[in-house]
Amino acid sequence: MDRTVTSSAGTTSNRPALIGLDWGTSSLRGFLLDGSARILAERSNGHGIQNLPQPGAAGFDAALTLLCGDWLDTHPTLPVVAGGMVGSAQGWVEAPYVTTPADATTLADQAARVETAAGRQILIAPGVLHDPGTAIPDVMRGEEIQIAGALAENAGWARNACVAMPGTHSKWVQVADGRIAGFSTYMTGELFAVLKTHSLLGRLMPAGVDATPEDEEAAFAIGIRAAQSAGPGDLPHQLFATRTLGLTKRLPPEALAHYLSGLLIGHELRSGLALLAEMPAGTPLLLIGDPALCRRYNRGLAAFGTTPAAQLGNTAPRGLFQFAAAAGLLSSASATPSSIKSAP
Structure with missing residues (x-):
């Protein structure tokens, strides 16, 4: 079922300036934004790219109409932008990866376009490829929009930051001079x-x-401590302890999943914090993601003696705004200069 929420910032004086779509694998979220990147309304449904109302391009068109067809009808001149898996090879149209270093301008310069059945143009953000040649390559699609939104909130972060993004495929991202300089998944x-x-x-x-x-x-x-003390190649053995800790009654059955979670998160943190240590001294660590999952990562980070500089929620709407601004889709009358600028 669609969900519609009107933000408390929305008033009759807030004129819509942009329709932004965060279109992932399992869900589709839409945002009606004003000229200061404030959310006037937001909606979501389950029509991610793997769960469309029907196959092919018609399915994307139908999903968009179901989510925000009334916005499109009421605001026929508003620009529409999208980020996430909608730009993948399995998406509505492929927006090939751009290479690091990358920022909102890079994304805008190499964006893809698709036209709806009703003739509405949608600008789709590409993903980002990090392929330094001396290490294995890495890709992201969707996170680059979230990062653009986060950096717009703080000029210091845009200059230099490490962004940790917990999730199914967690990202640890190095930001330098307002750009995504590198990352690991x-x-x-x-x-x-x-x-x-x-x-x-x-x-x-x-x-x-x-x-x-x-x-x-x-x-x-216990899982976090096991990761902290691990030697080379220890992870497979430590994983089996999820079973033996239960068999020996060292942990109750209902707690075993939490050991496994701590073990896997601990190994990620150990590696990610090693990347942070290679960055300039004082580089702030930012957490972006689901609040409950970020709280779990905060617990793990505390065990490593680290406290994030900030924990952010959903920065995708602001990132979609930055992407649209960099593409020149927002007029000076509808977008404030401060909200257009993505880096100092």
């Missing part, structure tokens, strides 16, 4: 889901039974 969330659901480890984990807060915290902490 960790399949932490996906590994957790696969191991819990499709491996031997999950057989002792009861479905629908929650651990007590004390057992959850203790099991997570």
Whole structure:
């Protein structure tokens, strides 16, 4: 079911300036933004690129109409921009990756366009490829828009920052001079889901039974400590401990998933913090993502003696605004100079 929320910032004096779409694999979110990047209204549904109302281009068109057809009709001249998996090879139209270093201007210069059945133009952001040649390549699609939104909030972050983005495929991103300079991806969330659901480890984990807060915290902490003390090649052995800690009654069955979570997050943090250590002294660490997941990462970071400079929520709407501004889609009358500028 579609969900519509009108922001408290929305008043009759806030004129819509942009329709922004955050279009992922499993969900589609739409934002009606004013000229200062404030959200006037937002909606979401489950029509991600893998769950369209019908196959092919017609399915994308139908999903867009179902989500915000009335916005398109009411505001026929508003620009429409989109980011996320809608620009992948499986999306509405492919927007090929741009290479690092990259910022909102780079994305805008190499964006793709698609036209709806009604003749409406949509500008689609490309993803970003980091391929230094001396290491394995890495890609992101969707996170670059979130980063553009985060950097617009603080000029200091745009100059220099490390951005950690927990999720299915977590990203640790180096930002320098307002651009994405490099990044690494960790399949932490996906590994957790696969191991819990499709491996031997999950057989002792009861479905629908929650651990007590004390057992959850203790099991997570044991996983974090195991990652901290790990030597080369220890992870496969430590993963099997998810089973043996249950068999020996060292942990209750309902707490085993939290050990596994702590172990995987701990290994990610250990690697990510090593990347941070290579950045200039004093580089701020930012967390962007689901609040509950970020809280878990904060617990892990505390065990490593690190406190993020900031924890941000959904920065995609602001990032879509930055992308549209860089593409010249927002008139000077509808966009404030401060909100257009993506880096000092």
